[in-house]
Amino acid sequence: MTDDLAGARVGPEGTGAGAAPLLEVRGLRVAFPLERRTVYAVQGLTFEVHAGERLGIVGESGSGKSVSAQSIMRMVPFPGKVTGGQVLFEGRDLLGIPDAAIRSVRGSKIGMVPQNPLSSLNPVITIEAHFREVLSRHLGLSRSEARVRAVELLGSVGIPDPAQRLHEYAHRLSGGQRQRVIIALAIACRPRVLIADEPTTALDVTIQAQILQLFDELVAGANLGAVLITHNLGIVAAHCDRVVVMYAGRVMETAPVVELFRSPSHPYTVGLLRCVPRVAMHKARVFATIPGLPPQVTELRDGCPFAPRCDRVSEQCRRETPALADIAPGHALACWNPVTDAAARAEAASV
Amino acid sequence: MLALRLQGCGPDQGPSDGRADVVLSYLLQRVLSLLFVLLLATVGIFAMMHSVPGGPFAFSQGDLTKVAMHNIMAKYGLTEPVWRQYLNWIWQLMHGYLGIPFEEPTMTVNHLIATAWPITLIIGGLTIAVSYSLGLLLGVVAAIRHNTWVDSLITAVVSTAGIALPNYVIGFLLIEVFAVKLGWLPVGGWGSPADVVLPVIAFSLYPLALMERYTRASTLEVTYADYVRMGRARGLSGRRILFNYVLRTSLIPLITIMGPNIPNILTGSIFIEATFGLPGLGSYFTNASLHRDYPLIMALVLIVAALWGACYIISDLAYAIVDPRVRLEGLSR
Amino acid sequence: MTTVQVQLEPAKRASTSFWHAAWYRYRRNRLSVVAGAVALVILVVAVVAPWVAPYREATIDLTHVLARPTWHHWLGTDEIGRDTLTRLIWGDQTSMSVAIGAPLVGALIGLPLGILGGWFGGALDWVVLRLIELFTMVPTILAALLFITVFGVSVWKLALFIGITLWVGFARLARAQYLALRDRDFVQAARAGGVPTWRIILVHILPNAAGPVIVYFVQQIPYTIFTAAGFSFLGLGIQDPTPDWGKMINDAETYLATDPLLVFVPVVAIALACLSFSFVGDGLRDALDPTSK
Ligand SMILES: Nc1ncnc2c1ncn2[C@@H]1O[C@H](COP(=O)(O)OP(=O)(O)OP(=O)(O)O)[C@@H](O)[C@H]1O
Numbered sequence A: 001m002t003d004d005l006a007g008a009r010v011g012p013e014g015t016g017a018g019a020a021p022l023l024e025v026r027g028l029r030v031a032f033p034l035e036r037r038t039v040y041a042v043q044g045l046t047f048e049v050h051a052g053e054r055l056g057i058v059g060e061s062g063s064g065k066s067v068s069a070q071s072i073m074r075m076v077p078f079p080g081k082v083t084g085g086q087v088l089f090e091g092r093d094l095l096g097i098p099d100a101a102i103r104s105v106r107g108s109k110i111g112m113v114p115q116n117p118l119s120s121l122n123p124v125i126t127i128e129a130h131f132r133e134v135l136s137r138h139l140g141l142s143r144s145e146a147r148v149r150a151v152e153l154l155g156s157v158g159i160p161d162p163a164q165r166l167h168e169y170a171h172r173l174s175g176g177q178r179q180r181v182i183i184a185l186a187i188a189c190r191p192r193v194l195i196a197d198e199p200t201t202a203l204d205v206t207i208q209a210q211i212l213q214l215f216d217e218l219v220a221g222a223n224l225g226a227v228l229i230t231h232n233l234g235i236v237a238a239h240c241d242r243v244v245v246m247y248a249g250r251v252m253e254t255a256p257v258v259e260l261f262r263s264p265s266h267p268y269t270v271g272l273l274r275c276v277p278r279v280a281m282h283k284a285r286v287f288a289t290i291p292g293l294p295p296q297v298t299e300l301r302d303g304c305p306f307a308p309r310c311d312r313v314s315e316q317c318r319r320e321t322p323a324l325a326d327i328a329p330g331h332a333l334a335c336w337n338p339v340t341d342a343a344a345r346a347e348a349a350s351v
Numbered sequence B: 001m002l003a004l005r006l007q008g009c010g011p012d013q014g015p016s017d018g019r020a021d022v023v024l025s026y027l028l029q030r031v032l033s034l035l036f037v038l039l040l041a042t043v044g045i046f047a048m049m050h051s052v053p054g055g056p057f058a059f060s061q062g063d064l065t066k067v068a069m070h071n072i073m074a075k076y077g078l079t080e081p082v083w084r085q086y087l088n089w090i091w092q093l094m095h096g097y098l099g100i101p102f103e104e105p106t107m108t109v110n111h112l113i114a115t116a117w118p119i120t121l122i123i124g125g126l127t128i129a130v131s132y133s134l135g136l137l138l139g140v141v142a143a144i145r146h147n148t149w150v151d152s153l154i155t156a157v158v159s160t161a162g163i164a165l166p167n168y169v170i171g172f173l174l175i176e177v178f179a180v181k182l183g184w185l186p187v188g189g190w191g192s193p194a195d196v197v198l199p200v201i202a203f204s205l206y207p208l209a210l211m212e213r214y215t216r217a218s219t220l221e222v223t224y225a226d227y228v229r230m231g232r233a234r235g236l237s238g239r240r241i242l243f244n245y246v247l248r249t250s251l252i253p254l255i256t257i258m259g260p261n262i263p264n265i266l267t268g269s270i271f272i273e274a275t276f277g278l279p280g281l282g283s284y285f286t287n288a289s290l291h292r293d294y295p296l297i298m299a300l301v302l303i304v305a306a307l308w309g310a311c312y313i314i315s316d317l318a319y320a321i322v323d324p325r326v327r328l329e330g331l332s333r
Numbered sequence C: 001m002t003t004v005q006v007q008l009e010p011a012k013r014a015s016t017s018f019w020h021a022a023w024y025r026y027r028r029n030r031l032s033v034v035a036g037a038v039a040l041v042i043l044v045v046a047v048v049a050p051w052v053a054p055y056r057e058a059t060i061d062l063t064h065v066l067a068r069p070t071w072h073h074w075l076g077t078d079e080i081g082r083d084t085l086t087r088l089i090w091g092d093q094t095s096m097s098v099a100i101g102a103p104l105v106g107a108l109i110g111l112p113l114g115i116l117g118g119w120f121g122g123a124l125d126w127v128v129l130r131l132i133e134l135f136t137m138v139p140t141i142l143a144a145l146l147f148i149t150v151f152g153v154s155v156w157k158l159a160l161f162i163g164i165t166l167w168v169g170f171a172r173l174a175r176a177q178y179l180a181l182r183d184r185d186f187v188q189a190a191r192a193g194g195v196p197t198w199r200i201i202l203v204h205i206l207p208n209a210a211g212p213v214i215v216y217f218v219q220q221i222p223y224t225i226f227t228a229a230g231f232s233f234l235g236l237g238i239q240d241p242t243p244d245w246g247k248m249i250n251d252a253e254t255y256l257a258t259d260p261l262l263v264f265v266p267v268v269a270i271a272l273a274c275l276s277f278s279f280v281g282d283g284l285r286d287a288l289d290p291t292s293k
């Protein structure tokens, strides 16, 4: 694993095909047993993240992106339960280790940036206290050491006058500043993996761009493995190396970003690309044109989950679940009738 | 409601400037409003009490001669026009003198209250200590064990015994079991320390249940807040999350909810005092009501209302001091 | 929830499904269902008291004083030979009259004041707020007692007095509901469309506030039972010969050691009534007003 950025941009093969991934999710299943029915939010999700790589996870609302991120940290909200699969990090299955062990992974080996910076800081303790508690918990720093490091961290995420800011409470910072503080907290203990769940949805467009640029710099600078969850294909194109397209709790297609945009092969991916508005970045209209609604899976049955909305659906699609299979190096697909039609691709790819 | 009033100090002003001013003017405004309402209350009660024909002695000492009646009325100043009587009363009040009770003409109202209130205060103080601490504990435990049998058990027992059952019913059950059947504790009365136990238990249940409910609800609300999840995502220990993240914010609203309840408890429950035969403020109020003892009634109402108003203001202030968001920009709730 | 829908097609369809969902949610809570059945029995007995009570309400029989339960007197008799079961049943009528009457009075005073204060603002609102403050300051039990002291007592007066002290809660609730609904699209639209104020309040605001109001109403019932019985237990409430549970406790207190059943019967009646209405209230809250836990 090197700091070779050029390599990282091309994808895992570039970082050295033989290197083991930093984080590997294998066959993850998560279910929410509710009172009258069970929601199968994640069904056999598989992906991996390498050092220096930025993996984008895209999919419509409800496709299970956040639940997947939460299960990596073992933080699925009640009544959700991980019912199968593995989350391998540094050779250990995080799903199997004791509670105390997972707590020392959270925030120290794996950092998390949430969607909503406005409500993610404790309103009754100062910014400094936030840093102090993680730094003393994971690195055993003293009060004064923690303060020095906190100033440094705030500076590095571009907060002006950091020493002053330490004494503030969260409500006195702007949304962008709060998100920077949260990012600084997430990287405070030099994690190996950074998971960002729609880190910019709550922010306006200019701030979004700044935060994402910061994200890029941090990943490159520390050679992190990063997972960026988003609705926005524009963001994926600009800030990710590889993409996982999720639907109904499964991977539909995964490929290096350039490859995916050049030759999208899954009908769902093509659909997504087709409805990216020409002026990217406007989240609201992204999925406006795939007919039908994304499912909330409440019963397990065979067949392609996308079948009800797919324009290439065949009899086989309804009977058998397509498995994820490589169609090119680094490019895998779960579909019986992939899009090969150059015209459709070209239209989609013109984004 | 506090948030609105404190909104004067927005984030544009520095972290601390103008703060003392804001608090002072806020305090002044609240105290003035309290005094106004108190005045209104006394006028209303006074007018009401004098609006009925017959006067206080009409039915208690029915067979007095006209002359004797007039003499008594004159002694208490009841022959003057009502507005004069009110002004006299206010005048006396401003000198700290609450008048002479009709029922016990040899004493003053001040004196009566001075002997009765300590009893009520002891019961009330103990009740607050027991119910608030135990309610808090149970509420937090129920919230931490949300969706388990512990939670269900606490919630069921508390809402049955505390909220749904009248305290005098509980009182009778306690007397029946612990005093009559088991003979461990006295049936009632006042004098020995053992007399305190059953009244405090019976009186505690309702505030305890309230405290448990609110603590549980506000703790649960915070438990699922984003910043608590993020605290967990940073690997903080369960204890740290509980104390620094959950309780520190969830207990703040309790100040405004449970604060104003304190005067209610400190002025006693007429039902509890009757059930256990305690000679406290509540039983004087009951007696005064039975005999239309206006000076005593006015004094008691005034005490309760003033105490209530003061506690209300104090708890609002305490809220503003404890919660940095209110302190600086007002809560947007 | 587009404006057009609400305007053209009065909430009928939407509200049917709302009540359906609410009924479904209520039914799921078994405790509330049982409590509802008990409460219903208590209410029905109150209505049919004259026909089910074994004796006339005030029959005194000095030959059977403080009798133990027998075939003639299922629950025994009191110190002047009145049948306990009879007094229990008639006391139910007394209790329920006050328990339903008082919140009704409170709602009739509080709801209009709360909504009108919010709607018109200004001086009216100021007065309403001061009134609310005034009534919050004097504990409701003392206030009701004050009215009783001055104006005397009967079943209907008691309902009226307790009701007057209950109006504050209804006014607060109405104000809060009004403030929450005021800015909703359909109210704004109705306003913009020139719908008269009274119509907006009656058609758009009140039906939408119905859930919380019903919940609050039912929640006041156990409180009222508690207070009314408490007054007569102190000897300040309902007087003989009207049978009343609280009065029964008051009368029987002397015989607590020798004849505990006399105290036990009314205590259990009060407890059962308070509990059942309280659990019905909880069930309704979860069913109608799920956000306010
Ligand atoms: N706490 C919960 N209780 C019940 N079901 C849940 C819970 N959290 C998530 N789900 C279900 O899991 C599925 C996936 O949700 P998830 O939040 O992961 O979607 P997402 O892809 O992150 O969507 P979004 O883009 O809107 O954030 C949804 O169908 C949702 O209903």
Ligand code: SF4
Pocket (backbone or CB within 6 Å): A266, A267, A268, A304, A305, A306, A307, A308, A310, A311, A312, A313, A314, A317, A322, A334, A335, A336, A337, A338
């Ligand atoms: S498997 Fe069939 S239904 Fe599913 S995406 Fe491919 S073509 Fe469409």
Ligand SMILES: [Mg+2]
Pocket (backbone or CB within 6 Å): A065, A066, A067, A197
């Ligand atoms: Mg999400």
